[in-house]
Amino acid sequence: MPRVTVVIPVYNSATTAAEAIESALAQSYTDREIVAVNDGSTDASAEVLARFAGRIRMVTQSNRGLSAARNAGVRAGAGELLAFLDADDAWLPEFLARTIAALDRDPRCVLAYAQTTVVASDGSALGASIAGGPSRHHPPELGEMLEHLWPIMPSAVVMRRAAFERVGGFCEEFRGLGYEDVYMWLRARELGPFASLAEPLVRWRFSLFPARLKG
Structure with missing residues (x-):
């Protein structure tokens, strides 16, 4: 039984899904x-998706939205x-x-997340991150998450199935x-602390930003 289940929700993502899947297949952690x-x-x-048959598992469903797709993958x-x-991403x-x-390192942690690098719709770097400034460079307390929108992107998260369930x-x-992730992180934080990694280990695509707007 694999230790980690990677869930990739796909909706009209023909131009980007292969890159996402390849990045998951290329992980140094293989379990x-x-x-x-x-x-x-x-x-x-x-x-x-059919091009990856035999290397990934595929689930097909009628359109039910991002949250339902993630839940189906889990x-x-x-x-x-x-x-x-x-x-x-x-x-x-x-x-x-x-x-x-x-x-x-810390069995109390229910979730770990990394920092992200923002890229344009064509994948080119925009020279930005979603770190949220120095005041957000630490794993949040629940009170902080209620006061501020904390920069935790779904593609940057690994969490325990027990907490998810x-x-x-x-x-x-x-x-x-919009906010399905914020709501999830708030509820998860009630169960235990988070771990925050300083490294930008995720390329997060801001598709509304054309490449010509990069700095």
Whole structure:
């Protein structure tokens, strides 16, 4: 049984999903399975996923939204740890190794997250991060998360399945982008502390930023 289940929700992500999957396959930490959930895509996403047959597990469902797709991927997997990777983002090769090591160092931690580097829609660097400034460079207390929007991106998170199940997974009332992750992290933080890694180990694609806007 793999220790980590990597969940990749895919919805009309034909242009980026292969890069995301390749980055998961290229991890130095190999005790993992990859579950891609095709959430009713109407583009060529299914054909892209088919190219990885035999190397990843695929789940197909009618369009139910991002939260439901992530939850479906978790149900299809068996890992005691869960890693979430959006289909337009990518991991550096040490992402899983570093985040899992952080969880192993402190059994109290329910979740570990890394920093991110922001890239444009074409994948070019924008010279920015989502660190949130020096005041956000530490794992948050629950009170801080209630006062401020904390910079924890889903693609930068590895969490314990036990914690995920205790909070009931991602709330499926959130169908699109926006706050389904914030709500999940708040509920998870009630269960225990987080671990924060200073390294930018994730390439987070801000698709609204064309490459010509980079600094």
